Amino acid sequence: MIKRIWLLPWIGLLVSLPAAAAWQVNLSPGSTEIARDIRELHMIIFWICVAIGVVVFGVMFWSIIHHRKSRGAEAHHFHENTFVEILWTLIPFGILIAMAVPATATLIRMYDSTEADLDVQITGYQWKWRYQYLGHDIDYFSVLSTPREQINNEAEKGEHYLLEVDNPLVLPAGKKVRFLLTSNDVIHSWWVPDFAVKKDAIPGFVNEAWVIPEEPGIYRGQCTELCGKDHGFMPVVVEVKPQEEFDQWLADARSAAEAQAAAAEQDWSLEQLMERGEQVYNSACAACHLPNGQGVPGAFPALAGSPIATGDIGPHIDIVLHGKAGTAMQAFGAQLDAVDLAAVITYERNAWGNDTGDSVSPQQIAELNQ
Amino acid sequence: MAKEPDKGGLLKTLQSVLAAMFGVQSERRRREDFSSEKPWRFILAGLIVAAAFVIFVMLLVRWALSLGAA
Numbered sequence A: 001m002i003k004r005i006w007l008l009p010w011i012g013l014l015v016s017l018p019a020a021a022a023w024q025v026n027l028s029p030g031s032t033e034i035a036r037d038i039r040e041l042h043m044i045i046f047w048i049c050v051a052i053g054v055v056v057f058g059v060m061f062w063s064i065i066h067h068r069k070s071r072g073a074e075a076h077h078f079h080e081n082t083f084v085e086i087l088w089t090l091i092p093f094g095i096l097i098a099m100a101v102p103a104t105a106t107l108i109r110m111y112d113s114t115e116a117d118l119d120v121q122i123t124g125y126q127w128k129w130r131y132q133y134l135g136h137d138i139d140y141f142s143v144l145s146t147p148r149e150q151i152n153n154e155a156e157k158g159e160h161y162l163l164e165v166d167n168p169l170v171l172p173a174g175k176k177v178r179f180l181l182t183s184n185d186v187i188h189s190w191w192v193p194d195f196a197v198k199k200d201a202i203p204g205f206v207n208e209a210w211v212i213p214e215e216p217g218i219y220r221g222q223c224t225e226l227c228g229k230d231h232g233f234m235p236v237v238v239e240v241k242p243q244e245e246f247d248q249w250l251a252d253a254r255s256a257a258e259a260q261a262a263a264a265e266q267d268w269s270l271e272q273l274m275e276r277g278e279q280v281y282n283s284a285c286a287a288c289h290l291p292n293g294q295g296v297p298g299a300f301p302a303l304a305g306s307p308i309a310t311g312d313i314g315p316h317i318d319i320v321l322h323g324k325a326g327t328a329m330q331a332f333g334a335q336l337d338a339v340d341l342a343a344v345i346t347y348e349r350n351a352w353g354n355d356t357g358d359s360v361s362p363q364q365i366a367e368l369n370q
Numbered sequence B: 001m002a003k004e005p006d007k008g009g010l011l012k013t014l015q016s017v018l019a020a021m022f023g024v025q026s027e028r029r030r031r032e033d034f035s036s037e038k039p040w041r042f043i044l045a046g047l048i049v050a051a052a053f054v055i056f057v058m059l060l061v062r063w064a065l066s067l068g069a070a
């Protein structure tokens, strides 16, 4: 019985094998042609490696055991064997070529982003994604929507914890969509495993990728290049819709943009601005300056009692619109619309005891934010 | 060195360079080559073969890309 104790780990391994599927240790099965090809290649090459491993270690262990000293084995002394050397060079060469041919064919197709039906520019920001539908006047940010309470362990975590956003990227099914990826600050990387698209977004460069989504549905991914404090909090969510629904979405998004422009013309009361400003603040600013406005000492200044947020209004508007070069404080002038900007500045000037009583109107912002 | 080492000429030099690129050479030939009085032959042949290899790889890539585009 004691002798069989070495079996235990192996039994444990066997029992746990069915659980391997749940570990997600392998590539995603993929939901596009290219993704399936990549997975197939990966599996073929994996099994080639397994076969080589079995043969090499098999021969090695057989030799060790068969030629052991207790059997009186004697080492055979010789210096070289050109034939064997040529053989062990040619065999790996042949195997590598056999793997390179199908891999190259797939790579060439992956890089062929020509003849796209739709171009979407994807820009990475600390820590959110911006999607611009080129030629369609649609331009919006996609921000994590998991509630703070779940992140702080004050509430039960949801099903799509940290993999959910306010505005997903919406794509038409069956169309070739080209992505133009770049970044506003540091290097990010846009990754959707089901599409087998994983591309770096680098400031000053434009990288290309493409996808033909097949099935309507929701696809989730993440930023996959360590990009700072909230790297784990800028997920990617793609919603694929059938063509008609996509067209409808495009039309709706355009009229929403018009409604936004109209809202900027209205008069907003201090209460309305404060209410809206709190929402904007919590989604766009709280990651750094914290929901209570206290900031993170040494990294992100407190806004409660800050000389800028309680002093003259000019420098306050300026830093929010244009950011501060060389720091994590981004230019929000391009990210938020006039109403949101006016609301968030008003909120900062009146929340957390900054009771300046000032309110900034969207019209004022629109004038300064050209 | 009883034997005259530099008899082989162009073909032998080329063989040695190709064997070096491949990474396998017999001990007998290695001794022969290293006793040669004219190392420049090997250096020159090596440069030419290396350049030819680069050109070959470039053509191979072009050919593969042209297959992909079709």
Ligand SMILES: [Cu+2]
Pocket (backbone or CB within 6 Å): A124, A125, A127, A187, A188, A189, A223, A224, A225, A226, A227, A231, A234
């Ligand atoms: Cu990132």
